Amino acid sequence: MGSQENLGALVNDSRSWARQLVHYSSVANAEVEEELNGIKKRTIYRHIAFLYALKTNLRGDQKKDYRKYLSQEESDAVERESNIHNAILSNQSKDLEYLVKKNWIDGFKFIELNRMIVKF
Numbered sequence: 001m002g003s004q005e006n007l008g009a010l011v012n013d014s015r016s017w018a019r020q021l022v023h024y025s026s027v028a029n030a031e032v033e034e035e036l037n038g039i040k041k042r043t044i045y046r047h048i049a050f051l052y053a054l055k056t057n058l059r060g061d062q063k064k065d066y067r068k069y070l071s072q073e074e075s076d077a078v079e080r081e082s083n084i085h086n087a088i089l090s091n092q093s094k095d096l097e098y099l100v101k102k103n104w105i106d107g108f109k110f111i112e113l114n115r116m117i118v119k120f
Contacts, residue, residue: 053085
């Protein structure tokens with residue numbers, strides 16, 4: 001697979017990640033819907049940060065464009081790691097596990113979303 005094909009796959013998988021995250025998770029209680037929506041937004045923004053961090057790593061430059069898509073706390077934490085884009089994906093996994101523990105996504109959807117994180 002060439003680099004253009006890899007890039008195309010990454011773009012398509014990124015769209016799928018966001019779409020699945022939005023549509024696979026739900027809550028029965030309107031009181032916690034705000035929390036779920038916050039997690040959805042955070043994980044989608046975090047994925048954008050991942051893409052910028054990956055680009056920075058592949059190009060070998062020092063840009064930190066990913067920072068504007070993360071909270072200050074998370075940005076500081078991932079920068080303490082040697083592989084920033086991988087640290088961002090680890091945080092995605094943590095949020096995904098939280099969604100499962102809260103029963104906001106089921107096990108099958110968790111497996112599919114987690115499989116995408118592994119692909120990234």
